[in-house]
Amino acid sequence: MTVMKKVLVVGASGYLGRYVVNEFKERGYHVRALVRNPEQIKTPGTNGEPAVYNIADEIVTGDVTSPESLKGLCEGIDIVFSSFCPAASDSKRNNFDLYHLANRKILDQAVVAKVSRFIYVSVFNEDKISDLSLTRFHEQFVADLEASGLSWAVIRPNGYFSDMERFFAMARTGHMFMVGQGDKKMNPVHGADIAQVCADAVNGDCRKIVVGGPDIYTFREIxxxxxxxxxxxxxxxxxxxxxxxxxxMGIKLFNRNIADLMSFAVEAVKSDHVAPAYGRRHLQNFFAELAIALK
Ligand SMILES: NC(=O)c1ccc[n+]([C@@H]2O[C@H](COP(=O)([O-])OP(=O)(O)OC[C@H]3O[C@@H](n4cnc5c(N)ncnc54)[C@H](OP(=O)(O)O)[C@@H]3O)[C@@H](O)[C@H]2O)c1
Structure with missing residues (x-):
């Protein structure tokens, strides 16, 4: 009799997390999903990501900043996957030390539970955006993970289709501002395509996997x-x-969150961001689906 492997998904209500819950379930895993609000995953996300309430086998309600709610989180778990990211709207977001500690607590639990793999989602081109608080937060944890003694994989995806939705939202207003000439290239990627790469990452050597989508566009083309x-x-x-x-430079003095967002946008248009191509889902179809959903 084959024993069903158990995977814990941290960030299961997010854009990528929902696709990952779905992907592991389709591959026959038992899925434990950590969410702050189970109601949220009863309906699809705003960018078409699936409702996973009835897909996950277990739903744990918890907040990573509340250790009490994480008790026993990794018990019986074989694989931990985390696409946890402090929400931009979260009033505690500037306190990345708090989130780093929280991430560490999950890692410590994973070590005690002797999980066979820890898969973590960080960012692409981390060296180019190393000044951003979010990049530092992710990379601090990547260093912890590498030193943990666990078997690991770090996924470094290019911009998600959910991020490209911002262009769609601006286009709806009839006008867009663009920094620079928009001639730099990138290959954004769909959550479902990244989820496949994440699930494939359960096996093999410890490694960092850089992931982009199948089509390369300039920013102006997008x-x-x-x-x-x-x-x-x-x-x-x-x-x-x-x-x-x-x-x-001025905004940095007043609001770190907005400055981070702007730094990211400014950095993005300075050079090409093209990652190895995975997947088969196209941005053009994603935009068409967003347009249909509005009708
Ligand atoms: N977006 C991109 O283009 C892009 C590109 C490359 C890499 N990444 C990285 O990929 C990862 C996933 O991105 P995403 O777009 O899927 O993010 P997302 O949609 O914002 O999902 C983040 C997840 O973290 C959860 N979370 C936040 N604070 C929490 C807390 N205190 N306790 C428990 N859970 C909490 C969120 O739960 P709630 O739903 O309750 O808020 C959500 O499930 C992130 O680390 C991001 O930095 C993103």
């Missing part, structure tokens, strides 16, 4: 595609990089 999906004529106003960088 914007134009978003306008077309909305049925609007592209109207894009570009402003120079030096202006964005100057504004960024």
């Amino acid at each position: 914007m134009e595609m978003a306008f077309l999906a909305c049925g609007k004529t592209p109207w894009i106003t570009s402003f120079p990089l030096w202006l964005a960088e100057g504004a960024l």
Whole structure:
């Protein structure tokens, strides 16, 4: 008799986490999902990610910053997957030390439970955006994971389709601002395609896996595609990089969250961000689905 392997998904209510719950379940795993609010996963996410309430085998309600709610989280677990990310709207988000400690607590539990693999999602091109608080938070944990003695895999995805939704939302207003000329390239990737890579990562050597989508676009092409999906004529106003960088310096003094978001956007347009291609889902179809959902 084959014993069903158990996977814990931390971040199971998020864009990627939901696809990962789905993917592991389809591959025959027993899935334990950690969520803050089970009600949230009863319906699909805003970018089409699945409702997983009836897909997960076990739902644990907990908050990573509340150790009491995490008791026994890794008991009986073979594989831990984490796409945990402090929400931008979370008032505690600036306190990355708190979240680092929380992540450590889960890692400590995984070590005690002797899990066979810990899969963690960080960011792509971490060296180019090493100044961002979120990058430092992720990379601190990656270092902890490498030193833990556990078998691990770190996934480094390019921009998610859920992030490209911002372009779609702006296109709906009929106008978009763009930093620079929009000529740099990237290959965004669908959550379901990343989830397959994550589930494939349970086996093999400890490794870092860089993941992009199947199509490479310039930023301007992505914007134009978003306008077309909305049925609007592209109207894009570009402003120079030096202006964005100057504004960024000022904003850094007042609001770290907005500064992080802007730094990311500014960094993104400075160079190409093309990762090894995985998957088969296309951004054009994603935008078309968003447009249909509005009707
Ligand atoms: N978006 C991108 O383009 C991109 C690209 C590369 C890498 N990444 C990385 O990929 C990871 C996943 O991204 P995503 O877009 O799937 O993120 P997401 O949708 O924001 O999901 C984050 C998950 O973390 C959970 N969470 C936040 N605070 C929590 C807490 N205190 N206790 C328990 N759970 C908590 C969220 O729960 P709630 O639903 O309750 O908030 C959610 O399930 C992130 O680490 C991100 O940095 C993202």
